Amino acid sequence: MVYPEILHHGAVQGVTGSCHQLLMDAEHSLLIDCGLFQGAETSQEGRAGANHLAIDFSLDGIKALVATHVHIDHVGRIPYLMAAGFKGPILCSEPSARLLPIVLEDAFKLGFSRDQRQVERYIKLVETRIVALPYRNWFTLFETDRLNCRIRLQRAGHILGSAYVEVDLHYPQEKRSKRIVFSGDLGAPHAPLLPAPKPPYRADLVVLESTYGDRLHEDRKIRRQRLEQVLEQALADNGSVLIPAFSIGRTQELLYELEDILHRKNLNETTGDATNRLAGVEPVDWPRLPIILDSPLASRFTEVYRELKPFWDAEAHLRLRKGRDPLSFANLITVDSHEAHLRMLRHLTDTARPAIVIAGNGMCSGGRIVNYLKSMLHDERHNVLFVGYQARGTPGRAIQTYGPRGGHVDLDGERFAIRARVHTIGGYSAHADQKGLVNFVTRMREWPSEVRIVHGESFAKQSLTKALQNFFVRYEHRVKVAVPVNKNDSAI
Template sequence: MNYPDIIHHGAGEGVTGSCHQLQMDAEHGLLVDCGLFQGRDADLKERFGESASAIDFSLATIKMLIVTHVHADHVGRIPQLLAAGFKGPIICSEPSAKLLPLVLEDAFRLEQGRDERQIERCLTQVMERVVAVPFDTWFSVVNTPALNARVRLQRAGHILGSAYVEIDVEYPMEQCTKRVVFSGDLGASHTPILPSPKSPEQADILVLESTYGDRVHEDRATRQGRLEAVIDRALADHGTVLIPAFSLGRTQELLYEIEDILHRKSLSCSVEGSDGADGSLPVNWPQLPIILDSPLASRLTQVYQSFDDIWDDDARARQESGRQPLRFEQLITIDTAAQHHQTVNYLASTGRPAIVIAGHGMCAGGRIVNYLKAMLGDPRHNVVFVGYQAKGTPGAAIQQHGPKGGYVELDRERYKIKAGIETIGGYSAHADQRGLVDFVAGMPVWPSEIKLVHGEPSAKRRLGQLLEGKYSTKRKAVIID
């Protein structure tokens, strides 16, 4: 066998279950990510009698796991990996080391109920193996006469702590060195809070995600303006704006952009007068409550705040000017179940203007469901979607049937949709086609081999065609899987 060799145990053909084995020689291998299969990928595995969470490959040579970021489709199989006998370290960035136990604890509670001892035991096993490393720093992982290997994490700009992985594999006896780069999930341009990813210096082999390899996002630079316009229209109905959002990444971006809208509206109020007599201010913005109703999102947001030293220039400048982009005065966090139900009942009965951010992002569970049950039938309220709604989810049904005055099924009951329904694009946390191509083209030394993963066949095919076109103009050879 020729080394290094790459074997895909997930996301080789689909978009979830990311898990890639780099076999450096006969005795030394490592994994990059170990994520859950979700949605259609999970359905396909189960259709063929396989478990969507099983570890169905040998761990005999696997010495370590490297985590690119803590989304479930990249870390969700870690408990099963440990149960299968994995004994090595779990290497990740410093922010990811703080986020990982919060994400896994939430997943454990959903899967295993509230057996606190079992949850604590699982979390302890995971955290005993976590090794947090700084960005942009090489560290050795193998040092033998026949093999030297070192690893470096670079910022990927997808969510807090996300990284792409550079691995130098040296074979001293053969006087040969190969650099393998795993992109993980790359962030989109104009992402709030986090710097955009920079291209690697070089790669012999690049394993590149292709989630949006066949499309370009809506203009992200103007999305805050579109969000502001939608909220203005919604609040003119003198009701509550419901925003379903995932707890990690999307919620923090929303808070950041809403804080900026509030900041500018407050300045406008101070100039024009707080009564909004000119008709430009449908509600009193300085007193508008922004309600974050997700205990997990609140904890994750605190981690974002604690790593403000790796925020981008704009975010740091806001904070240095005395603003709190993720912890502003009008932000109200709801923790307990009792507080949650009290808030739902209050807003539903009074119709007081407010903005509520709550999970689940596709309305398939979580606290947003109770808000929807209580408010979808009232035309004063509005639901604003800022993320993709997968087919078959309640969110997709609301998007489709809401404008027609239809209904949605929540917990096996039908609810008529009279509330306003809005959708804003440009909130994907993934690089689009242009960003993926630029990631490759921005390298001073282009890869000699690219393996496309984490994408639907059409997305991989279109991205592959574009990259081949780029390479043909450079008269370079490339193999694209």
């Protein structure tokens, strides 16, 4: 057998469950991510082979796990990996090292036990395994007469701490080397809070995500304007705007953008009022509009985000120097306890007062957002705003698809009519679009000989494959662009 090889244990026939095993030789391998499957991808019918949570591959020879970032579809199966006997280190960026224990604590409570003593023992064990790596520095994983392996993490711009992974393999006896890049999830340029990702210098092979490989995003200014316009339109209905959002990444970006909208509105309270009145719409009372963050987990992540200001981008630091705090502002109300959540839910349902509610989870498959949806979906005064990807088989995808038609959605085994208005801002994504994904590969100084397209639905993979092939044909450069269809599509 000729090494290296890659086995894809997840995110092959879908978007979630990222898990890739780099076989470096017969005795050494490296695991990149170990995430949960979500939506239809959690069943055979979802065609992702993910009707399990247990680890179904051998751990022999796996020397380390590299976590590209802490979203649950990239790290959610780590508790199962450890239960299966994995005893190696968990390598991640410095911000991810702060965030990962919080994510895994939540995953452990959901999948194993809520007994506080067991949870604390587990988290202490996790913390002993985590090795925080600074960005841009090479880390030697091991060095033998036959194989040297080093890795480097680079900013991916997706969420705080996200990284793409460069793996350098050198085979001294064979006098050959390979550099393999795993993209993880790449961020969109000019995303709130985070510096944009820069492509690697070179690679022999790239394992590339394709979540939005079939579309182009609007630029950030237009996205922000659309967010403001949708909110004004929705709030004019004199009801609440429900924004499903995952606790880490999307929630903090939304708070950042909402703070900016409120800041500009407060500087000029009449902005847009004349236009609204001419259209017969009552202007929004922005200075007193509550922004409700109803998620204890999101509140914890937001606090850590604030503590990790050194990793913010230049724009965010400029706002701080001007005395603004993008993640903590006067209109922001955090709801932590379950009792406070129920009181807020009753208040907004009974009064239908204008408010913006951010609650998890982002695909409406669980969490407090489900209670809001059960109480408000039937009421046309309320609005649901999607700003993130909705996987096949999730309630979020159903609301997004059938809501505009006056359809229904099943929540916790009960059917609910959708009378609330449904909006989607597709360009407001933490993922790179097709242009960003193509640029990640084509702006390398030395182009790869192979690109593997993973982590996307079939049409997104096909579209991105065609875009990359067209580019390299134009420059008469031979690159194999492949779409693995199962975990055994491994030859490099």
